[in-house]
Amino acid sequence: MSGQLKGEKVFRGIAVSAGVCRGKVVVLHRARHAIAKRELSVDEIGAEVKRFEQSLVRTRQQITEIQRRVSTTMSSSEADIFDAHLLMLEDRVLIEEVIKIIREQSANADYAFHTASDRYIAVLEAVEDEYLRERASDLRDLTGRVLDNLLEVKDQFDLRHLKEPCILVGHDLSPSMTAQLDKKFVLGFVTDIGGKTSHTAILARSLDIPAVVGAKSISEELETGDYALLDGYNGTVIVNPTDQTLFEYGQLAKIKATLGEKLREVQHQPAVTLDGKAIHLSANIEDQHDVAAVTAHGAEGVGLFRTEFLFINRESLPTEEEQYTVYREVAAALKPDSVIIRTLDIGGDKFASHLQLAQEMNPFLGWRAIRFCLAQPELFRAQLRAILRASAEGNIRMMYPMISGLDELVQANAFVEKCKAELRAGKIPFDENLEIGAMIEIPSAVLVADTLAKRVKFFSIGSNDLIQYTLAADRTNEKVSHLYEPTHPAIIRLIKMTVDAAHANGIWCGVCGEIAGDPILAPLLVGLGVDELSAAPAVIDQVKYMIRRVKLAEARQLAEFALASESPTQILARCMEFARQNAPSLFDGKA
Ligand code: PEP
Ligand code: MG
Numbered sequence: 031m032s033g034q035l036k037g038e039k040v041f042r043g044i045a046v047s048a049g050v051c052r053g054k055v056v057v058l059h060r061a062r063h064a065i066a067k068r069e070l071s072v073d074e075i076g077a078e079v080k081r082f083e084q085s086l087v088r089t090r091q092q093i094t095e096i097q098r099r100v101s102t103t104m105s106s107s108e109a110d111i112f113d114a115h116l117l118m119l120e121d122r123v124l125i126e127e128v129i130k131i132i133r134e135q136s137a138n139a140d141y142a143f144h145t146a147s148d149r150y151i152a153v154l155e156a157v158e159d160e161y162l163r164e165r166a167s168d169l170r171d172l173t174g175r176v177l178d179n180l181l182e183v184k185d186q187f188d189l190r191h192l193k194e195p196c197i198l199v200g201h202d203l204s205p206s207m208t209a210q211l212d213k214k215f216v217l218g219f220v221t222d223i224g225g226k227t228s229h230t231a232i233l234a235r236s237l238d239i240p241a242v243v244g245a246k247s248i249s250e251e252l253e254t255g256d257y258a259l260l261d262g263y264n265g266t267v268i269v270n271p272t273d274q275t276l277f278e279y280g281q282l283a284k285i286k287a288t289l290g291e292k293l294r295e296v297q298h299q300p301a302v303t304l305d306g307k308a309i310h311l312s313a314n315i316e317d318q319h320d321v322a323a324v325t326a327h328g329a330e331g332v333g334l335f336r337t338e339f340l341f342i343n344r345e346s347l348p349t350e351e352e353q354y355t356v357y358r359e360v361a362a363a364l365k366p367d368s369v370i371i372r373t374l375d376i377g378g379d380k381f382a383s384h385l386q387l388a389q390e391m392n393p394f395l396g397w398r399a400i401r402f403c404l405a406q407p408e409l410f411r412a413q414l415r416a417i418l419r420a421s422a423e424g425n426i427r428m429m430y431p432m433i434s435g436l437d438e439l440v441q442a443n444a445f446v447e448k449c450k451a452e453l454r455a456g457k458i459p460f461d462e463n464l465e466i467g468a469m470i471e472i473p474s475a476v477l478v479a480d481t482l483a484k485r486v487k488f489f490s491i492g493s494n495d496l497i498q499y500t501l502a503a504d505r506t507n508e509k510v511s512h513l514y515e516p517t518h519p520a521i522i523r524l525i526k527m528t529v530d531a532a533h534a535n536g537i538w539c540g541v542c543g544e545i546a547g548d549p550i551l552a553p554l555l556v557g558l559g560v561d562e563l564s565a566a567p568a569v570i571d572q573v574k575y576m577i578r579r580v581k582l583a584e585a586r587q588l589a590e591f592a593l594a595s596e597s598p599t600q601i602l603a604r605c606m607e608f609a610r611q612n613a614p615s616l617f618d619g620k621a
Pocket of ligand 2: 431471492494495
């Protein structure tokens with residue numbers, strides 16, 4: 031189709047990660063069709079068996095081709111993976127089982143293959159032998175390939191095979207896939223669907239890769255090899271950019287370079303308003319490798335360590351020991367600054383393939399975060415012990431995600447006490463004064479914040495979720511992104527109520543959702559009385575630059591205006607006006 035895209039063409043989406051890049055496009059697989067069972071008539075069965083066999087032949091051809099292409103760049107042990115895949119493809123027991131399901135249940139081949147291979151995968155995963163267990167992941171890979179052929183999903187692509195820098199284009203990128211992106215090869219990415227606070231978008235900002243989501247059918251319209259420019263400031267993707275466009279972007283790059291210099295100047299200055307109010311500005315991280323960026327951008331420690339990224343993209347749970355090593359490394363590197371470790375927040379849009387959780391109708395309202403951990407005592411215990419042990423080596427704090435009410439908080443605290451007692455009995459050191467906080471990200475938690483505040487040492491507002499749950503607007507769904515309004519009066523009031531409840535009970539209150547890293551909204555949060563802002567390392571400089579250019583007294587007036595206003599757009603407009611007046615250079619080059 032792209033052959034028709036001779037001239038410049040602009041695609042619009044949602045800007046989620048700043049920066050501009052240009053290069054060749056690589057289109058990832060399209061949306062996967064659901065695998066449903068179809069009842070075949072008797073005379074369709076023969077053809078269906080044939081279709082299955084053809085898909086195996088096709089898969090064999092593809093694997094051989096990939097093997098040939100990568101043999102020059104991969105070691106022989108990596109190339110062996112493909113030999114294992116080819117052997118599995120010839121496994122007569124599996125093939126016979128699939129044919130049996132097609133014949134006996136008059137079922138379609140994709141359903142039959144999916145059912146049979148799932149059974150195999152489950153058996154392999156349950157065996158003791160590590161080598162055999164690893165074959166389960168090979169079979170999962172292979173199953174994906176065969177199903178792509180049966181379902182005619184085109185252009186399945188393995189990110190490990192990228193050889194040169196490119197712009198990834200896909201229907202969607204899961205957070206787990208995004209976490210694996212290698213900046214050497216991925217200049218930027220664009221997806222058909224997605225929202226600004228989906229974890230995929232959050233990871234793009236964390237990796238500092240320009241990204242656009244919600245660009246509708248872009249993955250259908252572009253083809254691998256097309257040339258594009260991706261503008262992560264304004265949310266556009268320009269295919270076949272003209273010389274004029276390239277010239278304009280050259281000018282933008284100059285403006286941004288000048289701004290970069292200004293931002294570098296404040297990097298190691300304190301985040302203090304013109305009238306002397308200090309704001310604690312910390313960073314959000316996903317793993318130990320982000321620590322260098324925390325220091326480089328001048329953040330004061332970590333306000334949110336999203337530990338779930340230690341649990342995904344692997345074949346088994348991380349042990350207590352492994353987690354301890356990571357938490358200790360982060361805490362030791364940032365000492366004496368504090369590191370707030372959030373206990374596991376799996377579920378919602380983040381899944382660990384090895385946990386084999388049943389699909390839920392509404393995962394964001396389902397078995398997620400603290401709900402999941404309280405129901406998985408062994409898993410929770412390992413993490414809590416790891417955090418507690420690491421607290422002996424640095425300045426660690428801990429917080430629970432998705433607290434909906436007092437019971438969960440009391441249960442979680444009791445769990446921690448049990449772990450502490452165990453450690454004391456084993457004479458294993460930990461920080462007896464480790465501070466525990468609660469994330470406030472469910473409206474019910476705001477409404478009972480006074481009760482919660484008496485049992486914790488701090489609050490951290492998870493605005494990403496607070497907005498989605500309050501406004502009933504899925505944070506990952508671009509179709510409702512117009513309803514996902516951080517400046518909705520309901521959100522402003524909830525933030526104020528949380529801050530007030532915290533202060534009335536003598537504890538501090540931070541914000542670690544994406545609004546904390548938005549220089550347009552940061553003054554409003556400061557004016558509402560928020561004590562700490564935690565954001566992706568890459569945006570810390572901008573927020574600090576802004577804070578250093580505003581007066582607390584004026585930020586308070588802005589907050590008063592917002593609290594009295596009835597309109598989200600009016601509040602947003604006033605915030606933008608305030609930000610542009612105080613720090614105009616931050617907005618140079620923005621559409
Ligand atoms: C939030 O909800 O604002 C938050 C910081 O947590 P997460 O984005 O990981 O859900
Ligand atoms: Mg959250």
